[in-house]
Amino acid sequence: MTGSETGRGAPALSGAEAVEIFMRPRSIAVVGVSSKPGTAGRTVLANLGLNSYAGGVHIVGRAEGEIDGRPVKQSIDDLPEGVDLAVFTLPAAGVKEALQACARRGVRAVTVFSSGFAEVGNHAAQNELVAIANDAGIALLGPNCLGYTNLVDGLPIGFANARKVALVPKDGRNPAVAMVSQSGGLMAYASLTLAARALPVSYTVATGNEAGVGMADFIDFFAEDAATRVIALYLEEVRDPKGFLAAAARARSAGKSLVAIHPGRGEKGKAAVQSHTGALAGDYAAMRVHLERAGVVLVDTLEEWVDVVELLARYPEAPTQGPGVLTFSGGFCAIAHDFFEDLGLELPPLTDESAAELAPQLPPYIPPRNPLDLGTQAIWQPELTGIGTSALIKDEGVGSVLIAINSGTAKSQAVYAPHFIAALKGQKKPAILGFPAPEMNEAFEASVRENGLILSRSLERSMRALARVTHHGRNLERAARSVSHASFGDLPELGVGAQPEWLGKQLLEAIGVPIPRGGLAKNLAAAQEIAGRVGYPVAVKAQAGALAHKTEAGGVLLGIGDADALAAAWGTLHDNIARAEPDLVLDGVLVERMAPRGLELMVGAKRDARWGPVVLVGLGGVWVEALGDVRLLPADMAEADIVEELGRLRSAKLLGGFRGSPPRDVAAVARIASLVGRLMMTIPRIVEIDLNPVFVHGEGEGLTAVDALVVTAS
Structure with a gap:
């Protein structure tokens, strides 16, 4: 709801202030109560009674007399002024009139159970309710709402069933x-x-x-x-x-x-x-x-x-380091490595200090490592489970702990339980006891619950949850490193819609993105002058904002080696455009020196109409369509974190030098991705940027953005 002044002179409620009224009302009116037991209104009243609601309760319904010892009012207009909460148990047809009556009586909040509004396409009727509520300063919950329960104060507002809630x-x-x-x-x-x-x-x-x-x-x-x-x-x-x-x-x-x-x-x-x-x-x-x-x-x-x-x-403190695993199975060690790797995590090795401290406590044939496989030795030395768990908990390189006992009876659980619980009780590091056993020792389970520990019967679910929480911890760290963006100065003037490549490249060059040397030519003589200045071979590209797919229209010719070849290409290019787009008027022809080849990546950005800007990096050229190997990033991500994201591409091996090719200048890619993000953050008119392909050269040699599309809104 808005915070504007309302027709009653009071500000419309929103945020925690509005919710406070729903959760802790001093008085409640139940509107539309039937004399028939078991109906929605009667269920709301039953819930208030069962949970000893101490505020004022008012009943509005058609039946005369009393319900549960309370008089039934025939109209909302008979309510006292300023009731905190009205609960509508009405058909949709009666909601508008009832809300108008609540506005007259100064009701502060209304919950509407009724269906039949925007969820079935009836937006007009719902918009009327919004207008009435905003004008009267009423906090409105719903419509089409099943209700809510406050289990702190004991207030269930719902029509499905009546029950006393545990506080x-x-x-x-x-x-x-x-x-x-x-x-x-x-x-x-x-x-x-x-x-x-x-x-x-x-x-x-x-x-x-x-x-x-x-x-x-x-x-x-x-x-x-x-x-x-x-x-x-x-x-x-x-x-x-x-x-x-x-x-x-x-x-x-x-x-x-x-x-x-x-x-x-x-x-x-x-x-x-x-x-x-x-x-x-x-x-x-x-x-x-x-x-x-x-x-x-x-x-x-x-x-x-x-x-x-x-x-x-x-465990509210999300880890940032990989998990430690304790198990009785060597086979599970291999599974855990594979599973966590698929989830984007590695199992960290134990620190030298942890390994040195743990080794004397283990039999000589059990190496102190992660995963820690106790094998069958724990059958005779159950205390090893506690020793191993404590070592993983204390290790500074381990972010969380999974106890993966993938075979166990109710009897063995009772034996191991005291050791696990003693090692984990009171620890802040996230830990899961994974026991996918066909039977569960009731005393063991009760003890785990009493000590606030986590017990799971699925090792795969446990690993997924630990991985998700670890990535969450890393996301929080990244957010703390996000960069604040200052505006760019001296940028070229942009039109509305898709910008021609030459203008988009002027914009990109102005913010620091490397592009090929060249210029826009209006005639052949100008094209030959530009080519002679930047050096052959050159590329020529037809230029118009409406020409989104130049290559398909025959508007891109590459590798032109001299002035005569350029004259022939000039005619060919214009003939191609005339056939493909006969009514198109070109801005001119972009003449650029052919850039040295490199690994083809793409860098892009999009302003989502609802969420805002995001940046995209990934494998470019024709491969972007074939593979879609990209990473989507916040526009304010730090360059070091962008480098890390590039390493998560499926094609990341290509960046590090592959089959004789040199390692690529990943830092340069991160730098221009950051510049593109800064552009999106500081110029709201730009809705899309597409640099594809970007030729990424050897490490330290930079890159060249050879094609660019910039789209703006009015």
Whole structure:
């Protein structure tokens, strides 16, 4: 909701202030209550009674008399002035009139369960509700909302069932999770899963259509809530990206972790007619870059969602170093190496100090290394499990610990349990006890839960969760290294839309991107003068902003060796354009000295209409279409981190010298990627940049951007 002045003279509520009214109302009016038991309104009232709600309760319905000992008012206009919260249990047709009545009575917040609005295409009716709420200063939740539960104060506002809720301590003694979801069903799944792991949930919220308060408002509220350590989010659409990112940053500053799942990563990016960058930097990919930059952990599966939520609730300090593994199986050591490598991590070797301290405590045939394979020796010396776990926990090069006991009975679990628990209890380093056993010792499981440790029956899920949290820790470090961008000066004037290559290259040269020597020729004599000045061989390229695909139109001729060849090429090029684009008027012909060949990469950028700019680097030339081997980056990423991202390309071997070719100037690629990011951050008119190919020369020899497209908005 906006913060503008309302028709009642009070500012419209937003953020934590608005959510506070929903979560801790001093008075509640339930509107649309039926005399029939089990209906939505009666369920809301039952929830208030079962949870001993101490505020004022008002009932508005058609039935005369009393319900649960309270009088039934026939109209909202009969309510006292200034009720904090009205809960609508009405059909959609009655919502507008009821909201107008709430505005007359000064109601501060309204929850609308009713469906039949924007979710079914009825945007006009929903927009009317927004206008009424904004004008009256009403905080609006919904419509199409399943409700919410405050488990800190004991306030369930929902119509699905009536129950007494178990309270969570307000002071944060136990790590609790707040859940905000655009799917009520998935919120229930996650809540029940976390409850089975003895991890308390502080709040659950189904936001519905978010016509008024939405994700950002709830994140702001949970950022200030002492009982909440992790905010779990299910997102189908982020309706206010700018507000969401700002709220996420505030929550991170308050020490909260945010873990989100968002379907849609398989959806193809919107078609981009003029560049590869637009096609490769699709909506989901751009969103992911910005969410992770803001400190949100974005996961891919429901299982990973709850696993990572539990990890960050138990262990809020995300690691940046790879995990340590303790196991009884040499085979699992090899599997762990492969699995973590596929997830972008390496298992770090033990430090010399750790190895020296651990070696005397192990039998001579068990080498002190990571993974630490105790083999069958732990059967006779169960204390080795605690010794090994402690060594991994203490090792400064190990970021987290996985205990991977991939064979174990309930009896053996009871034997090992005291050693594991003693080694892990009270430690801050993330750790998972992985026991994929067919049976579980109840006492062992209870002891693990009582000590706040994590128990998993899936080693693969455990490894994925540790990897995701480790990458999150690294993302936080990168964000702390982000660069602030100053504006460029003395840049050429740009038109609107796709800029001709010659003008785009003038812009790029002005910010420090190396381009071939050359110039724009209006006639053959000028072309021959330019070629004579820069030196043959040259390339000639037809120039017009509307000519996006010059090569396909025959508008690019390469390797022209002398003045006579240039005269012939001049005629051929113009004939080709006349056939392909008969009505096109050229700006001229770009004449450039042929650049020395190099490894073909691409550097691009896109301004997503909702999320903002992202930068793209990857294998270029024709390979960008064939392989799509690219990395998408924040526009403010530090050059050293861009170098690291280049090393994560599938084709990264080509950068280091491959089959006799020299190592490439990766630092130069990072430098121009940073310059392109700076351009996007400081000139909002630019919506797309596509440098493809960029010839990357030998280490220390730089690069040359041989083709460029710049697209601007009005």
